[in-house]
Amino acid sequence: MKLLLTSAGVQNPSIHDALVDLLGKPIAESSALCIPTATHPMGGPASAWRFIAGQTPLPMSGLGWKSLGVLELTALPSIGEERWVPWVREADVLLVGGGDATYLSHWMRQSGLADLLPSLWDTVWVGLSAGSMVLTPRIGADFVEWQFAPDDSTLGVVDFSIFPHLGLEPDNTMAGAERWAAEIAGPAYAIDDQTAIKVTDGSVEVVSEGHWKLFPA
Numbered sequence: 190m191k192l193l194l195t196s197a198g199v200q201n202p203s204i205h206d207a208l209v210d211l212l213g214k215p216i217a218e219s220s221a222l223c224i225p226t227a228t229h230p231m232g233g234p235a236s237a238w239r240f241i242a243g244q245t246p247l248p249m250s251g252l253g254w255k256s257l258g259v260l261e262l263t264a265l266p267s268i269g270e271e272r273w274v275p276w277v278r279e280a281d282v283l284l285v286g287g288g289d290a291t292y293l294s295h296w297m298r299q300s301g302l303a304d305l306l307p308s309l310w311d312t313v314w315v316g317l318s319a320g321s322m323v324l325t326p327r328i329g330a331d332f333v334e335w336q337f338a339p340d341d342s343t344l345g346v347v348d349f350s351i352f353p354h355l356g357l358e359p360d361n362t363m364a365g366a367e368r369w370a371a372e373i374a375g376p377a378y379a380i381d382d383q384t385a386i387k388v389t390d391g392s393v394e395v396v397s398e399g400h401w402k403l404f405p406a
Contacts (some may be wrong), residue, residue, distance in 0.1 A: 190306055190346075191313045191389050193396075194321035196353040197382035198247035201398045204385045205252075211313045211389065212281055219281040221254040226262040226296050227288030227319040230335045240286040249284045249317055262293075265300035277305060282313040285320030291338035293323045303344055318353045321386070325350045329369045331360075347388060350377040355400060357382075363402070370404035377404045 191211045199205050212219050225237035238244070241259055243251020250257060258276065260283070265273050277283070285293070297303040306314075314324070322328045324346040333341050350373045354361045366379035378386060383399025395401055 190309050191311070192324065192347070193313065193315045193385055193387055194324065194347075194351060195315065195317055195385040196321070196351075196355070196380050198249045198317050199252060199315070199385075200248060200383055203396050203398050204383075207385060207387050207394075207396045208313070208315065211387065214281075216252050216254060218255055220256040220258075220279065221250070221282045221284050222258045222260045222276065222280040223250055224260050224262060224283060224285045224293075224320070226286075227290065227293035227323070228286055229263075230289040230292045232288060236288075237286075247287075247317055249286070249315065254282075260302075262296040262300040262302060265302070270301055274301075274305065277302070277309070277312070280312065282315055285314065285316045285323070287318030287320055289334045289338075290319040290322040290328045290343050291333050291341065292335040293319055294343040295335075295338075297323065297344065306346065322351050322353065326375065327373055329372055331365075331369060347393075348376065349393070350375060351386070352377060352379040353382075355379045355381040355384075355402075366402065367404075373404075374406070376406045378402070379404070 223241045225240050228236040323343050326345040328341050330341050352366045352369050370377045380401045381399040384397035384401045387394045
């Protein structure tokens with residue numbers, strides 16, 4: 190897959206240009222599937238709708254896609270892969286909302302989407318907060334909200350961790366990121382809402398009009 194791992198969506202022209210580069214064509218010619226699953230443990234009853242409808246200040250679904258569908262992971266085990274796998278393969282991009290990354294990781298495994306990822310060579314994954322963190326090896330104990338999470342491990346598609354919303358007081362300060370990175374004990378990025386991490390063919394590029402920091406292993 191081609192990855193655009195954001196803290197708060199497509200917030201500025203640099204991140205927008207990175208997305209178009211990954212797609213290889215304009216957004217208006219691209220089909221998208223929204224994955225709102227991560228919102229369920231943390232958001233209210235309207236949170237998933239706001240993400241799908243683009244009614245939030247976090248630009249993802251409202252960018253002007255050619256078509257926009259919904260992939261709710263908790264429903265997939267009950268409908269069969271022959272139904273939903275073609276939907277995923279036909280999409281140009283998966284828009285993955287924020288919330289709890291361990292809950293999202295659980296349902297990616299349970300649904301079978303995690304097993305499908307390695308075969309989605311041309312698909313773009315655009316993550317927002319937890320939707321980005323779910324692809325990392327660990328998220329750190331402070332970011333675990335789901336009460337049934339066995340630990341802070343996630344899918345490990347990339348080899349670095351992400352501390353999102355850098356600079357958001359009172360919790361996501363640089364001092365907090367440094368403490369978090371010491372716990373992670375592996376390569377990690379702290380990124381603010383004007384920053385994204387672009388991953389193509391194993392190459393990692395930080396795209397930013399804001400602030401970020403790399404914590405080496």
